[in-house]
Amino acid sequence: MSLVHxxxxxxxxxxxxxxxxxxxxxxxxxxxxGESTGGGAGGDLIVGTTDKITFxxxxxxxxxxxxxxxxxxxxFLFNSQYxxxxxxxxxxxxxxxxxxxxxxxxxxxxxxxxxxxKLTSSDVKFSFDRQLKIADPNGPSSLLxxxxxxxxxxxxxxxxxLKNGNDQTWEQILSSPAGPIVDEEVFSADSLTSDDDIVAxxxxxxxxxIDSYKINELISYKPNPDYKGALGAAENSSVxxxxxADASNLKLDVxxxxxxxxxxxxxxxDVDDLSKNDxxxxxxxxxxxxxxxxxxxxxMPFGAxxxxxxxxxxxxxxxxxxxxxxxxxxxxxxxKGTYTPLYSYVPQGLTGATEPLKDLYGDGAGAPDxxxxxxxxxxxxxxxxxxxxxxxxxxxYGPSSGDEYAAVKSQLEEGGLxxxxxAQTEWVQYxxxxxxxxxxxxxxxxxxxxxxxxxxxxxxxxxDNFLVxxxxxxxxxxxxxxxxxxxxxxxxxxxxxxxxxxxxKDLSTLPLLQGTQVAVVGKxxxxxxxxxxxxxxxxxxxx
Amino acid sequence: MVTAVDAAAVxxxxxxxxxxxxxxxxxxxxxxxxxxxxxxxxxxxxxxxTGDPITAALGGKLPPAQLAERIHEAGYDRPLIVxxxxxxxxVFRGDFGNTITDGRPVVTILLQYxxxxxxxxxxxxxxxxxxxxxxxxxxxxxxxRWQDAALRIAAILGYATPIFFLGMVLKLVFSVALGVLPxxxxxxxxxxxxxxxxxxxxxxxxxxxxxLGRADAVGDVLWHAVLPALALGILTAGxxxxxxxxxxxxxxxxxxxxxARARGVGEYRLVTKHAYRPALIPIVTVIGLQxxxxxxxxxLTETTFEWKGIGFMLSEYLKARDFVAVQGIxxxxxxxxxxxxxxxxxxxxxxxxxxxx
Numbered sequence: 019m020s021l022v023h024x025x026x027x028x029x030x031x032x033x034x035x036x037x038x039x040x041x042x043x044x045x046x047x048x049x050x051x052g053e054s055t056g057g058g059a060g061g062d063l064i065v066g067t068t069d070k071i072t073f074x075x076x077x078x079x080x081x082x083x084x085x086x087x088x089x090x091x092x093x094f095l096f097n098s099q100y101x102x103x104x105x106x107x108x109x110x111x112x113x114x115x116x117x118x119x120x121x122x123x124x125x126x127x128x129x130x131x132x133x134x135x136k137l138t139s140s141d142v143k144f145s146f147d148r149q150l151k152i153a154d155p156n157g158p159s160s161l162l163x164x165x166x167x168x169x170x171x172x173x174x175x176x177x178x179x180l181k182n183g184n185d186q187t188w189e190q191i192l193s194s195p196a197g198p199i200v201d202e203e204v205f206s207a208d209s210l211t212s213d214d215d216i217v218a219x220x221x222x223x224x225x226x227x228i229d230s231y232k233i234n235e236l237i238s239y240k241p242n243p244d245y246k247g248a249l250g251a252a253e254n255s256s257v258x259x260x261x262x263a264d265a266s267n268l269k270l271d272v273x274x275x276x277x278x279x280x281x282x283x284x285x286x287x288d289v290d291d292l293s294k295n296d297x298x299x300x301x302x303x304x305x306x307x308x309x310x311x312x313x314x315x316x317x318m319p320f321g322a323x324x325x326x327x328x329x330x331x332x333x334x335x336x337x338x339x340x341x342x343x344x345x346x347x348x349x350x351x352x353x354k355g356t357y358t359p360l361y362s363y364v365p366q367g368l369t370g371a372t373e374p375l376k377d378l379y380g381d382g383a384g385a386p387d388x389x390x391x392x393x394x395x396x397x398x399x400x401x402x403x404x405x406x407x408x409x410x411x412x413x414x415y416g417p418s419s420g421d422e423y424a425a426v427k428s429q430l431e432e433g434g435l436x437x438x439x440x441a442q443t444e445w446v447q448y449x450x451x452x453x454x455x456x457x458x459x460x461x462x463x464x465x466x467x468x469x470x471x472x473x474x475x476x477x478x479x480x481x482d483n484f485l486v487x488x489x490x491x492x493x494x495x496x497x498x499x500x501x502x503x504x505x506x507x508x509x510x511x512x513x514x515x516x517x518x519x520x521x522x523k524d525l526s527t528l529p530l531l532q533g534t535q536v537a538v539v540g541k542x543x544x545x546x547x548x549x550x551x552x553x554x555x556x557x558x559x560x561x
Numbered sequence: 562m563v564t565a566v567d568a569a570a571v572x573x574x575x576x577x578x579x580x581x582x583x584x585x586x587x588x589x590x591x592x593x594x595x596x597x598x599x600x601x602x603x604x605x606x607x608x609x610x611t612g613d614p615i616t617a618a619l620g621g622k623l624p625p626a627q628l629a630e631r632i633h634e635a636g637y638d639r640p641l642i643v644x645x646x647x648x649x650x651x652v653f654r655g656d657f658g659n660t661i662t663d664g665r666p667v668v669t670i671l672l673q674y675x676x677x678x679x680x681x682x683x684x685x686x687x688x689x690x691x692x693x694x695x696x697x698x699x700x701x702x703x704x705x706r707w708q709d710a711a712l713r714i715a716a717i718l719g720y721a722t723p724i725f726f727l728g729m730v731l732k733l734v735f736s737v738a739l740g741v742l743p744x745x746x747x748x749x750x751x752x753x754x755x756x757x758x759x760x761x762x763x764x765x766x767x768x769x770x771x772x773l774g775r776a777d778a779v780g781d782v783l784w785h786a787v788l789p790a791l792a793l794g795i796l797t798a799g800x801x802x803x804x805x806x807x808x809x810x811x812x813x814x815x816x817x818x819x820x821a822r823a824r825g826v827g828e829y830r831l832v833t834k835h836a837y838r839p840a841l842i843p844i845v846t847v848i849g850l851q852x853x854x855x856x857x858x859x860x861l862t863e864t865t866f867e868w869k870g871i872g873f874m875l876s877e878y879l880k881a882r883d884f885v886a887v888q889g890i891x892x893x894x895x896x897x898x899x900x901x902x903x904x905x906x907x908x909x910x911x912x913x914x915x916x917x918x
Contacts, residue, residue: 064750072663155619155627210664230757233663235869238754260750263867263877267745270736276749414621446882449621 060254060560063543066268066277067261070234071213072156076198077149078210080158082282082465083234085195089553090239090257092198093223093247095123095142095176096189100249100558103368103469103550105193108247109137109223111174113192115505118183119166123192125174130244131201132227133220139170144202146178151208161196161467164188184503186510190468193551199223225252225557234261239556252557253545272298272538278561279546281537281554286354286418292538299541303548304367305533306466308360308474309415309422311339311408311459312527315488318458319404322488334398336525339406339436340379341391344429345530352421357531359384362518363474365532367550370471370514374522375529388433395435403437406430409452410461414445423461426530453486462527469551471514472502479521489526582910589906593899600895604888605648613637614884618661657889662881667889670874675893676764677747677870681793681863682855684786686848688794693801694841700802701809701840702832712802719799724858728792728865735788743785745867752781789866793858797851804847808840842912849905853898 069083076088097108107113113123129137146168153159166179180188191197204219205211217231225247226239237259241252260277262268269288272280273295284292293300313336316323320332345359358366361373361384381387395402408430410423420442427438443451452460462485466473477484479494494517501513521527535548545558611617615632623631632638636647651658657667700712736744743749747766748756755778756762756769763769767786770778812818813836821835822828859872867873871890878886 078664155623155631230754232753232757236750236753236757258750258754260746262745263864263873264745267867270744274740276743446617446620450625 060252062256062258063254063279063556063559063561064277065257065259065279065281065556065559066271067259067280067282068263068265068268069282070261073210074213074216075205075210076145076195076200077152077157077159078154079156080195086282086554087228087237088195088198089224090226090556091222091224091228091242092200093129093137093245094193094197094199095125096192096197097247097249098193098469098549098551098553100547100555101549103552105189105469105551106248108193108249109199113189115184116177118503119180121178121180121185121188123176123178125176126246127174129223129246131221131223132242132244133201133204133222135201135203135221136173137199137201137223138173139176140173141202142176142199143168143170144205144207145199146196148200148205148207149196152210154210158195158467161191161194164191182503184505186502186504187468187470187472190470190473194468225249225555226257229256236260241557249555249557253560254556257556257559269538272540275540278540278543279537279559280539281546284536284538286352286356289356289536289538290354297541298538299543301537301539301546301548303535304365304550305357305535306365306469306550306552307463307533308363308365308529309357309461309463309531309533310360310527310529311426312452312462312485312487313459313489313525314455314457315526317455319406320400321458323455328398331398331400333525334394334400335404335406336528337379337394338391338400338404339430340375340525340528341394342386342388342430342432342435343380343426343528343530344386346384347429348422348425348531352418352425353531356534356536358534360529360532363478363521363527363529364471364514364518365474368469368471368474370511370518372515372518374519378522386429388435391433391435402435404435406436406438407441407458408438408460409441409443409448409457411445411448412442414448415461415463419461422530466552472498475514475517476502479517479526485527487526489524491520491524491526494520494524585910586907589903593903596899597896600899601649601652601892602645604891604895605645608884608888609641609644611884614661614888617882617884652892657892658885660878660883660886662878662883662886667886670886671871671889671893673764674869674871674874677766677868678856678859678863678872679870680747680765680767681786681789681859681868681870682852684790685794685797685855685858686851688790689797689801689851692794692798694805694844696798697802697805697840698809698832698837700806701813701836702829704806704810709806713806716799716802719795719802720797721799722796723861724792724796725861725865727795728789728862731788731792732865742788744788746785747868748778748782748785752778789862789868792865793855793862796858797854800847800851801844804843805840808843809836812836812839842909845912846905846909849902849909852901852905856894856898 067086069086071083071087072079072081073084074087076092093109095108095110096105096113098105109126109129111124111126113121116122125139125142131137146162146165149157149159149162150165164180164182164185166181169177169179171177178188201219201221204216204221213231213233217228220227222228222242223245225242225245227242229238229240231237239257245251265284265288268280269284269292271277273292275297289300292298315321315332318332319335320326320328349355349357349359361376362371364371376382376384380390395404408423408427410419412419423440427440430436430438451457464474476498479489479491480498481490481495483489497513497517501510501517504510504513535552537546537548537554539546542561543559545560547555547558608614613632615635615637616628619628619631636644655668659666660670696712700709703709732744735742747753752770755773755775756766759769759773766782767779770782809832813831818831818835821831826835856872859870860875861872862868863870863872864876871894875887875890878890
């Protein structure tokens with residue numbers, strides 16, 4: 019036998035063996051597609067998401083993907099119970115204003131981290147002090163702008179000294195991305211701690227601990243037996259989170275039963291498709307995201323800095339636009355119901371939310387009204403058609419922005435009152451231009467920092483608001499300041515409602531849509547709670 | 562008359578000169594340095610065309626004051642030549658900087674995800690060999706018949722079809738429509754968890770799964786590799802097929818084969834015994850070129866199938882406009898291609914000493 023024969027023979031045998039082994043092993047794996055699930059109370063669950071983590075150190079990130087991890091593993095002084103946006107003590111026994119500028123929290127007795135370290139008021143002070151000291155540009159330290167100092171007079175007492183008294187958002191802030199309590203024996207006081215060190219240090223005190231961690235690929239969680247907070251123990255044996263880059267792969271896996279839960283962010287068409295699939299259930303709830311148009315009071319038609327400046331005509335243009343917008347059509351045609359019509363500035367689901375734009379504009383029931391728009395323009399003496407230069411962005415608010423704004427253009431032009439010049443700019447440039455008076459009217463979206471109406475009012479309508487759109491209404495600003503420190507809940511709610519009413523008349527921005535939280539779960543999975551807290555907790559999930 | 566002995570003398574390699582191989586290796590090695598240097602420079606300059614990396618990644622996300630602070634801290638407000646000198650210094654020390662979006666050392670990203678790309682490239686090469694060589698031999702054996710024509714058309718289609726398109730078609734057919742093969746990932750979730758718990762992971766899932774000692778894990782890993790390996794390997798298979806066919810037909814026309822044919826050796830035996838081995842030699846050289854093709858193709862294939870390797874990460878960092886990460890990954894790919902070509906040149910020289918002249 020020649021050398022060539024011997025080699026070819028060996029190669030042939032090896033290839034055949036490899037192929038045979040592969041087929042046999044693949045058969046053993048059951049096709050590779052299925053996932054066996056372990057036993058135990060509530061079962062082992064696999065959650066899929068397209069969110070991304072930047073850091074799991076609370077001082078270093080301020081994004082949905084990172085906060086989703088923090089929510090499961092870190093304890094909070096205050097938190098929202100399942101099904102509500104309102105917060106109550108979590109690992110705190112109680113918390114209240116003991117003076118206008120002092121908020122005193124009493125911790126529960128015997129708190130510990132999963133690594134056995136005691137969780138005392140010293141850890142709480144450490145957690146907030148390091149947020150302020152590190153003040154990472156990617157972190158949430160800006161939420162603590164009202165915090166002057168933190169003291170820990172004994173092991174279970176924490177005193178927060180605030181700059182402005184009676185801050186009614188403070189309890190919400192304690193439950194926000196700025197509020198996770200970390201272990202001072204594991205975390206660095208003045209720099210970010212790496213994810214690996216946090217996991218290795220088992221520095222967790224929330225409902226779960228991280229069992230294994232591969233960033234943006236796979237994280238497995240196990241219930242934390244030492245958690246003594248108000249949310250209770252997990253109803254499952256473990257949760258594994260798988261990270262996807264492509265929502266269509268997420269959809270395929272949840273439809274195929276390879277994962278038990280898909281949460282954030284399936285496309286509208288995928289959700290629509292999955293809602294017809296008997297193998298899964300679509301669960302939805304109010305979402306904190308809002309989408310809206312901003313008016314620049316200086317540069318919009320008849321704006322203060324234009325040659326034809328006229329406040330009355332400028333308002334009439336805004337009113338006529340509000341009369342013509344068909345939010346229901348945007349919701350259904352563009353987003354297949356994954357966004358719902360928004361008729362106010364505070365989204366539905368939050369305490370104090372009203373719908374003043376429904377009554378004030380259109381047909382009075384939420385639908386558009388061309389005659390009303392014509393009347394508004396005629397009454398102000400505006401010649402039609404009015405040219406509107408409307409800017410939007412295609413790479414920051416999801417791929418459907420183009421369709422959304424094409425529909426907005428079409429709605430505004432119907433009836434011949436407006437001619438809309440629609441233009442798109444890439445986000446990096448867009449973000450610079452919008453605050454430099456470049457765009458007369460433009461698209462923006464907003465995710466809340468915490469679940470309180472204030473977070474939809476102060477950033478938008480206070481004197482130095484982040485929109486920088488030259489809107490200035492002293493009555494609105496006084497009410498914003500008043501509600502922030504109003505200790506009477508009913509009086510505060512009244513202030514919040516009044517602000518929405520006033521701004522709806524001024525139309526500083528035009529709200530369009532409110533996001534809906536959507537989770538798709540296997541038909542045997544229960545316990546998915548999507549509420550006004552906008553936090554998706556893994557603990558109530560079970561099979 | 563030409564005898565079989567004469568024919569053998571025609572293909573007998575030229576005897577290597579003493580020191581020729583070492584001189585050749587040295588020259589090739591020295592040539593890598595300017596190649597890599599030019600590549601690093603070009604990539605550095607291209608990444609700066611659109612401005613500083615901090616603004617590219619975080620512009621619009623940070624307030625202007627914080628953005629300016631970050632730019633200053635990172636040194637991107639200094640003269641370009643200073644930045645370049647520092648970057649080159651860092652590259653020589655193996656420091657490619659930290660990514661902007663998540664602050665991780667680029668070197669860690671390269672090490673962590675490089676093994677996944679290597680694994681996929683190896684699977685693709687296996688597909689290329691397994692399809693390209695036998696089919697190339699078949700095409701040569703059935704030359705100018707319909708089987709040959711069909712295989713040549715298939716080869717052209719194979720390497721002319723864009724990788725992302727082929728990947729999408731495979732995924733749509735086998736994952737979406739038929740539901741028989743996984744659409745994404747390198748393994749099922751539970752297999753990945755099991756591999757994650759393994760001490761001293763290599764990052765090459767097949768090896769790790771074998772070390773884990775679980776047949777279902779090995780099967781799961783191989784099962785997930787089928788579509789990405791096909792998508793990436795079919796292109797190279799088409800090239801191999803054409804190359805083997807052409808070389809075998811060329812060899813079949815040589816004197817020693819004519820002589821063998823005259824001795825009554827059958828056509829099948831001529832192809833599989835006499836023309837087969839010499840026809841494979843050029844493939845060694847082509848593999849070197851294919852490494853670059855496989856690495857660039859990996860970006861599309863890994864993205865399509867969420868195969869979390871270097872190509873996938875490059876795509877993610879490009880989307881995030883993290884040009885520090887992009888720069889590091891592109892430079893690393895360039896270095897790998899340069900080094901691989903060097904190795905291939907050396908191997909080719911060892912096989913056939915004539916390439917040294």
